[in-house]
Amino acid sequence: MQTGDPMLELMGWLLKATLQMATPLVLTALGGMFSERTGVVNIGLEGMMLVGAFSAVAGTYYVGSPWLGLIIAVIAGGALAGAHAIVCVKFKGNHIVSGTGIILFGLGSTTLGLQVVWGKQGLSDSVERIPEVVIPQLRDVPMLGTAFGSLSPIIYFMFIITALSWYVLYRTPFGLRMRAAGEDPSTLDAAGVSVEWTRIVGVVLSGALAGLGGAYLSIGFENAFGKGMTAGKGFIALAALIFGNWTPIGCFLAGLFFGFVTGLQFIFPILIPELVTLTNLVKILPYALVIVALAGIRRSIPPKGIAVPYEKEVRV
Amino acid sequence: MEQRTTAIILIVIIVVGVGAVVFLGPSLFPAPPRVALILGTGGRGDLSFNDASYAGAMNARNELGWNFDVAEPDQIAEFEGLLRDYAAAGTYDVIISGSFDQADALALVAADFPNQTFAIVDNVVVAPNVRSCVFTENEGSALVGALAGLMTQTGHVGFVGGEDMWLIHRFAAGYVWGANYTNPGVNFTVQYTGSWIDTAIGQNLGDAMFTAGADIIYTAAGRSGLGAWTSARNRITGATNTTPLWMIGVDSPMMWYGCDTYDQGPGYAHTAPTFGLTSMLKRVDSAVFEVIEDVMNGDLDSTTGSIFAYNLENGGHDWEINGYIPYSNVTDVYTLTEYDSPLLTLSQSIVDTIQDLKADIIAGTVTVPDTIYWT
Amino acid sequence: MSEQSREGRHENEKARFNPINNIMRMVSDPSFQKTAIWSTGSIILALVVVSVLMMMTGYNVGLAFLTLLWGAITQFDRVLFFATPLIFTGLSVALAFKCGLFNIGPEGQVYMGAIGAAIVGYLVSLPIVLHQFTALLFGTFLGFLYGLLPGILKAYRGTHEVVTTMMMSYSAILFTAWLVTYPLKDTTQALDRTPPILVTAELPKLIGSFLNFSLILAILAVIAVDYLINKTVLGYEMRAVGQNPDAAETAGINPKKNIALALGIAGALAGMGGSGEILGYHHLFQDNWSVGLGWDGITVAVLGNNNPWGVLAAAIFFGALRAGGLQMQRIAGVPLEMVRVIQGLIVLFVAAPRAIDWLSKRGVDYATWLKTDRVPASVHLATSFMAGASAIVCLSVFGSYSAMIEAGIPGVGGIVALLLFLTSLVSIYALIELLMRKPRGLRLVAFAAIVWLLVAALGYIAGSMLIVWQSLVIGMVSFLLVVLVERVFPETPLDLGGDN
Structure with missing residues (x-):
């Protein structure tokens, strides 16, 4: 309830906004990580997010349950990533070319899809959204209530998926294979594991996670799909991936940092109303902070085998 | 040699094909x-204005039986080409520019095609063959601002604009002025999403404002404004607020969007309750409809070169009262959102206060600023 | 005839003098033929997919393609006008790629160049030629600085250029928006924009009201970048750094200097593109004056294989799609998004040149098989065709199905729509498997046939006889073909072709 100190409430809200803005970024960045750690550059994340966001709403509309919509979004994102995987891994195409193709296709097809499914331009009908998880005991606590009282379940998924990604990548044989496919594919091949399949699985996983991130935007956070609604979040996720140095924990922290600075730009004009004429400059702040932070922290070192198509050695 | 023959055949085919497309295609x-x-x-x-002008043309098609061609460019550099194409076709009785940023292109094209009639919405082009339709968003916003000033319990009202730009400043200035008119010294927060499509930002801004103590938010931010409505809906269904929260819509009647049955769309017979307090109506659709109607009646050519001002007096702007749109002398073409029972019951004294303000603005006894006048 | 015989005798010498022979030689080069065939193939494949999409959305496919082509051919001045900024941004991205850097933010550099040119254009008063030159130079210089900063960060701090250029790109758009709303605003009017540039700063128009001098600048830039990359020491060093920075360093090349300079020059190119747009066409800077030139530049660069002349061709191709797409929208009513889908699909297909090897191998396989066992092979081929047809029909029916849902039967309608979509996916997969001659493909076709029959039943419940007949025919024919292959020609060497 709005009984607490407004300043305290605002801080609580900042925490919540951080989580809300970070969730799609973290999920998509983790997806990108799976792709790039196996050696396939994936700049098509934006397109996969859009397709995920769209199919979540379309699926919910057709089937009637947002949970099934979520699953459909994951499948659709994975399917689009499958096309990327076929082009990049099977046909050894240029990863960036294919990625830009995916982005363009995602942008165009989802907007057309609005017309196919609803006969509308630009904005879909509203559908049921995924119900939020409410913690009644926490909700009346002044600051924490605002922050954690009522959150979308996908935000909790985000934490679980981060932990799971870390475990899979560093503690399972499959994760070892993935890392090997990105760092030193010939060793992996010598060990008798198919580099191609490891990479394909990595790319499809990335699409599935990006689809989940997009679905969070459309049916977790909002309740409809609008043309181009991801508004560049796929690219920001790509930046978060690089910022996080291609590790699960790094992606998670980078996503939270991006979410935090985005939330910060909403807080400033409320605290200092005089800034209203400087709104556009305040909005630069998050971007500037990211550059400063990244320049101050460390060098970014991508996986060694990235963007290099693996050619099996052929004995004649 | 064989390749040369193939090449020649290919070239012949291409030349014939291109010729066929160029000369026979049209x-x-x-x-x-x-x-x-x-x-x-x-x-x-x-x-916002794109949907509204499209709706006006659709209404004209349904009622007057005149079909229309529509183009949706996505770059400013494309306007001029499209205007020239339409004008060069020479078959159109009128060509309507549906947005303010087409003014430069239209000024050039209108000079090159003096016999073609044009119209532009939201901006002025000084040319003998152009009708300019302009709106006074600040006056309409002043009415909803005054209502917000009366209704706020926390003494804090909010505004979510789409971009920090001149057009949105008119909405913001009128709104803040109106709120101060009925509730002097009221707290206000003005913020911009910086995007017309990003609903996530709209929702975050709404959340931040509600958390900071605002209880009424006026959105003029296209689709991203709907995010703020979602924020209000979440707070109301989650019962995280003790004071009632209100949203104010823009351009078209939007009170239905605050009903529980909002997912049925605007044509549905919605019922109370709603958290939509009112909407500032900007009848771009009537402007477009009137242009087409005047062309049909043969009146347009005699009125081009003039500026048509749509304001409170002629019903170009108004406010949605309890889900009803007040009768206006602008042609009654709007799909009137009249519900079986009112969506809201504002007390008569409140309605009277706002209507008095409206009369004062029309009479010119008060003037509403149209730029950001504070800070 | 005599010319042809001479050509046969002195092929090498003639080549130098006869441009036709030069072209002929290039055309007969197998790698060029492969590229050309695959590029054409990509365009055709993309158009096939798009026509299915258009059928789903209910547009007139023939009219759409006719208007697209008509617009692209007759309005060549607009084609070049739309291509001009894309040449600059494409070159910007391509040059950075040559040095192993991904400049993802030419959009921001375009904006900085544009605002720079606009400021000099209206604030400074200079004689003609000098004024244009100064404005252009200032815009280019701002772009250069805006590219140099991430370059320096990359070279000396190891900050990844994708993050910095992207963040700076967003910042530039916001910063220029603020500039024109407040300090640089033309206060004589309501709109947020700078005052118009002086007439002395306007670049001359070439033809009509669109094409202006910046096209010539763009072509000069193509030549200059080509020269820089291939003929100068700096270009050689940049390429060396791009291929292997460590090896370049041991060879005595300073990678830091080259990285910083490469991004700086990339920024300058994009900045010049922005300046050219303002001085040549817009004549003032307003918020939102262009959207997505930078992003399209990336696509143009990768489509042109980072080769300056390739960038030129790709930019003109994109310009043609845009000019034609506008006509397609104006006359046939097809939204511009369709153009974006076409672009996306073409780029996606172009990315996979090896697909043609794969496909041609299948083709040769089929041809030899058809020669040896005519009947079973043709039945098998027919089954593959059936799978493809099934996929296409599924997708188009899926599209027109939303009408049925609106007719008031959402339950059945929803299931049918979902089934149709799944069937189309299954059919596509079946087609791929069949082309690889795996027995799984046959089973998938059988499965799709069963689903078709199910759709027919559901269509009957939903009351659409069209769907019932369509589904029945496709289902029965598929079944018949599967049974033929399985029972009548059991000796069909189904899994012999699987070599992957």
Whole structure:
């Protein structure tokens, strides 16, 4: 309830906004990580997010349950990533070319899809959204209530998926294979594991996670799909991936940092109303902070085998 | 040698094909209608002027039976080409520019095609063959601002604009002025999403404002404004607020969007309760409809070169009262959102206060600023 | 005839003098033929997919393609006008790629160049030629600085250029928006924009009201970048750094200097593109004056294989799609998004040149098989065709199905729509498997046939006889073909072709 100190409430809200803005970024960045750690550059994340966001709403509309919509979004994102995987891994195409193709296709097809499914331009009908998880005991606590009282379940998924990604990548044989496919594919091949399949699985996983991130935007956070609604979040996720140095924990922290600075730009004009004429400059702040932070922290070192198509050695 | 033959055959085929497309192609094009509409960048689905001008043209098609061609460019550099194409076709009785940023292109094209009639919405082009339709958003916003000033319990009202730009400043200035008119010294927060499509930012801004103590938010941010409505809905269904929260819509009647049955769309017979307090109506659709109607009656050519001002007096702007749109002397073409029972019951004294303010603005006894006048 | 015989005798010498022979030689080069065939193939494949999409959305496919082509051919001045900024941004991205850097933010550099040119254009008063030159130079210089900063960060701090250029790109758009709303605003009017540039700063128009001098600048830039990359020491060093920075360093090349300079020059190119747009066409800077030139530049660069002349061709191709797409929208009513889908699909297909090897191998396989066992092979081929047809029909029916849902039967309608979509996916997969001659493909076709029959039943419940007949025919024919292959020609060497 709005009984607490407004300043305290605002801080609580900042925490919540951080989580809300970070969730799609973290999920998509983790997806990108799976792709790039196996050696396939994936700049098509934006397109996969859009397709995920769209199919979540379309699926919910057709089937009637947002949970099934979520699953459909994951499948659709994975399917689009499958096309990327076929082009990049099977046909050894240029990863960036294919990625830009995916982005363009995602942008165009989802907007057309609005017309196919609803006969509308630009904005879909509203559908049921995924119900939020409410913690009644926490909700009346002044600051924490605002922050954690009522959150979308996908935000909790985000934490679980981060932990799971870390475990899979560093503690399972499959994760070892993935890392090997990105760092030193010939060793992996010598060990008798198919580099191609490891990479394909990595790319499809990335699409599935990006689809989940997009679905969070459309049916977790909002309740409809609008043309181009991801508004560049796929690219920001790509930046978060690089910022996080291609590790699960790094992606998670980078996503939270991006979410935090985005939330910060909403807080400033409320605290200092005089800034209203400087709104556009305040909005630069998050971007500037990211550059400063990244320049101050460390060098970014991508996986060694990235963007290099693996050619099996052929004995004649 | 064989390759040369192949090449020659290929070249012949290409030349013949290109010739056929260039010279015979246009004969296959469908006969154009007599009205052309060019929407602004961003296209339909913006819940703002693009949707409204499209709705006006659709109404004209349904009621007057005149079909129309529509183009949705996505770059400012494309306006001029489209205007020239339409004008060069020579078959259109009127070509309507549906957004303010087409003014430069229209000024050039209107000078090159003096016999073609044009119209532009939201901006002025000084030319003998152009009708300019302009609106006074600040006056309409002053009415909803005054209502917000009366209704706020926390003494704090909010405004979510789409971009820090002149057009949105008019909405913001009128709103803040109106709130101060009925509730002097009221707290206000003005913020911009910086995007017309990003609903996530709208929702975050709404959340931040509600958390900071605002209880009424006026949105003028296209689709991203809907995010703020979602924020209010979440707070109301989650019962995280003790004071009632209100949203104010823009351009078209939007009180239905605050009903529980909002997912049925605008045509549905919605019932109370709603958290939509009112909407500032900007009848871009009537402007477009009137242009087409005047062309049909043969009145347009005598009125081009003039500026048509749509304001409170002639019903170009108004406010939605309890789900009802007040009768206006602008042609009654709006799909009137009249519900079986009112969506809200504002007390008569409140309605009277706002109507008095409206009369004062029309009479000119008070003037509403149209730029940011504080700070 | 005599010319042809001479050509046969002195092929090498003639080549130098006869441009036709030069072209002929290039055309007969197998790698060029492969590229050309695959590029054409990509365009055709993309158009096939798009026509299915258009059928789903209910547009007139023939009219759409006719208007697209008509617009692209007759309005060549607009084609070049739309291509001009893309040449600059494409070159910007391509040059950075040559040095192993991904400049993802030419959009911001375009904006900085544009605002720079606009400021000099209206604030400074200079004689003609000098004024244009100064404005252009200032815009280019701002772009250069805006590219140099991430370059320096990359070279000396190891900050990844994708993050910095992207963040700076967003910042530039916001910063220029603020500039024109407040300090640089033309206060004589309501709109947020700078005052118009002086007439002395306007670049001359070439033809009509669109094409202006910046096209010539763009072509000069193509030549200059080609020269820089291939003929100068700096270009050689940049390429060396791009291929292997460590090896370049041991060879005595300073990678830091080259990285910083490469991004700086990339920024300058994009900045010049922005300046050219303002001085040549817009004549003032307003918020939102262009959207997505930078992003399209990336696509143009990768489509042109980072080769300056390739960038030129790709930019003109994109310009043609845009000019034609506008006509397609104006006359046939097809939204511009369709153009974006076409672009996306073409780029996606172009990315996979090896697909043609794969496909041609299948083709040769089929041809030899058809020669040896005519009947079973043709039945098998027919089954593959059936799978493809099934996929296409599924997708188009899926599209027109939303009408049925609106007719008031959402339960059945929803299931049918979902089934149709799944069937189309299954059919596509079946087609791929069949082309690889795996027995799984046959089973998938059988499965799809069963689903078709199910759709027919559901269509009957939903009351659409069209769907019932369509589904029945496709289902029965598929079944018949599967049974033929399985029972009548059991000796069909189904899994012999699987070599992957």
